[in-house]
Amino acid sequence: MRVRTLEQLRALEHELRATRDRKPCVRVCGGTGCRARGSEDVLGRFRAVLESEGLADAVEVKFTGCHGFCERGPLVSLAPQEVFYQGVEVDDVPAIVTQTLARGAVIERLLAQDPITGKRVRQEQEIPFYRRQQRIVLRFNGVIDPTDIREYIALGGYRALGDVLTHRTPEEVIEIIERSGLRGRGGAGFPTGKKWRLARAAPGSIKYVICNGDEGDPGAFMDRSLLEGNPHGVIEGMIIGAYAVGATRGIIYVREEYPLAVRTLQIALAQAREYGFLGEAIFDSAFSFDIEIVRGAGAFVAGEETALIAAVEGRVSEPRQRPPYPVQRGVWGHPTVINNVETWANVPIILERGPEWFARLGTATSKGTKIFSLVGKVANTGLVEIPMGMTLRELVEEIGGGALPQREIKAVQIGGPSGGCLPKALFDLPIDYESLTEAGAMMGSGGLIVMDDRTCMVDVARYFMDFLRDESCGKCLPCREGTQRMYELLTAMCEGRATDADLDLLEELAQVVKETSLCGLGQTAPNPVLTTLRYFRSEYEAHIRQKRCPAGVCKALIRYVINAERCTGCVACVQPCPQHAISGQLKQPHVIDQERCIKCGICHEVCQFGAVEIV
């Protein structure tokens, strides 16, 4: 069915919402984290149990996008009961059907627990993890079935597009986006409205809009979750953007490593065409536009916009000089607007709720919300969306639930390999573009890795440099050779071979790589080194001068020894040792043979008495 007018869309929305509200609904999280924990089996079991109970037609069961609370998956939410269950196993399904669905009785043990009060809570919003969040871009994640466009329409989807094409000129749309203060969510924070205006002003009858879905930071899954959970939000944003800049073609560049996102997008694009939101004369206006998917072959550097253009054109993804910027000369030489997935997803919301509403969220210069993937040594990992300006402390301690048991949080790495490590002393820093950049990190696309006292900052810098020396395209000398040399210097430090002169050299080199590299990858590559040097210099000095790793991580600098006073002689560590390096009789203190020990740390993990010490 093709939607031709705004009135038709409203009627359809009304009708779909009425049918939607009539049936009880089981929403099983189909995000990657929950799927890994077996949510596909849970979904299958729900269908089977409902079938056998004769409720198959009365209750709707569906997969939704990522709910965000990945730590506690698989997640299931029930409507209209508004009950949120976590850690649902296949065997819990019959009880949920017979008790909650049939009788409205809540199963206590499946409810989430408030970590402070210990109270079981019934709804998502009551859990501290969700309470402090402001889920605007993620509002439909966990609510709608991403493979069914009708669900998106029922909740007001494509209304903003219909309104724009019926009532607004492209200039008005650009002005609205400018007034909202929206800035690019890909990392650099360029004002979106300004970018669009430049592209609109650029001469040429063929223009492109591109959605940059080449999310490659270790531990980041924001864009993936959006594409998997609410693809139409991104598509609608792109259509509006295309109308504003006068583009006729759209491209979604998404990683081949995201097969679920690709599949969801393919379905969504086909459905959008079927309903007439893509194709010729959209909403019976003079505006025609379509989107194709280009799958990336997995290079981190392809997220850099000029490298992305090269990849779209079928060349090796290597960056080139800017200017000319893509808004001047982009894909095949045509003006091109490239925005990140999350930026596009913000667009329909701004048009629907108004730029003033959006501009009230966040800080003076950073408006709206930001999605982060919260990972690392923190109690609650998952996908979170917070208003700009929230402090790191609130994000890590309140939403993230603080450190793991008996540990202490030391730092966060914000912005992925291009970002920086910020110490606990800076946790009162508000999360906005300027504050983070000033502190030596960056917003980045939203990766946030929490580190505790068991994380060695020299080792972290080395890890990121290992990632970057491989992901550098290798075109320009400072990035290719600089990341390799920084990696070598950091390795020497971790192995206790470095001198004070190496530390100076590392700092000098990092500065030159930052200043002289060709593209954003190289220019930000030294950030992990520079920020750890700035905030954790004493750890570097301990590695170099005392040949000691304070966090007990760098294998060359530590030894595992058994404290004879604490050892009860339980032999629990003897058998797991892959090197058979631990000897000792039952009820006698054990000894580790240092010659054989490979420092794998298994004995340290298994000891119940804290007798295996790292020295």
Place this chain on the structure above:
Amino acid sequence: MTKLRVNGIEVEIEEGASLLEAAQHLGIEIPTLCFHPGLSAYGACRLCVVELGDGRLVSACTYPAQEGLRVRTHSPRVMRARRMLIELLLSICPSSKRLQDLAAEHQVERVRFAVRDERCILCGLCVRMCAEQMMARAIGFVNRGYRRRITTPFDLRSEVCRRCGGCLYICPVCEARCQGVEAPSAVCGSCMTPAPTCPPVYEDLACYMGAAGECGTCVGGPRTLDSHSPTVAGRRVRV
């Protein structure tokens, strides 16, 4: 015409020119390595970095001259960056005369990194020479990051390589040249073999030495093709 200032001197240069050209127009020398006037600018070695008014360092060979731009070609930051870049280059290719000269000019007196003798700095001149001047595209980059190198497809001797030697001619650090008579090399190495380097498919194009046959090493010497000449892959060739 575009008007800008280089080291405080006003210069007017045609639209689309690079900062390097603007500086050269004034007679200001900026060191280059991956740049060649006969090839497209690539911006890979970064030796030609200059400082803009806003404090950014950009490569002069690729950055377009823009109205009102202020450029410093030898500021302390630029010089410090160049010295570090030269040190990095020397650590990969210590035996190169060209790099040693650059080091001497810039007072780079020591290499603090562990030296690797790789004989290729991946400046890409040979790749561009092959593609843009010799129209062959016989060689290219493979892999990325620290594994990046230059070779033929699948490391096999390329069918499109005419052994013109253009890659050897333009190489600033002599990688392809230093392989010796016996050393097998996918890139070339054939300059060391006593047989003439040019195969008989030159006609009158694309010999970097000058006019086809001028150097006397072509098989059969320069000869006009006629209707009696045999064909190879659809083209008339000399015998």
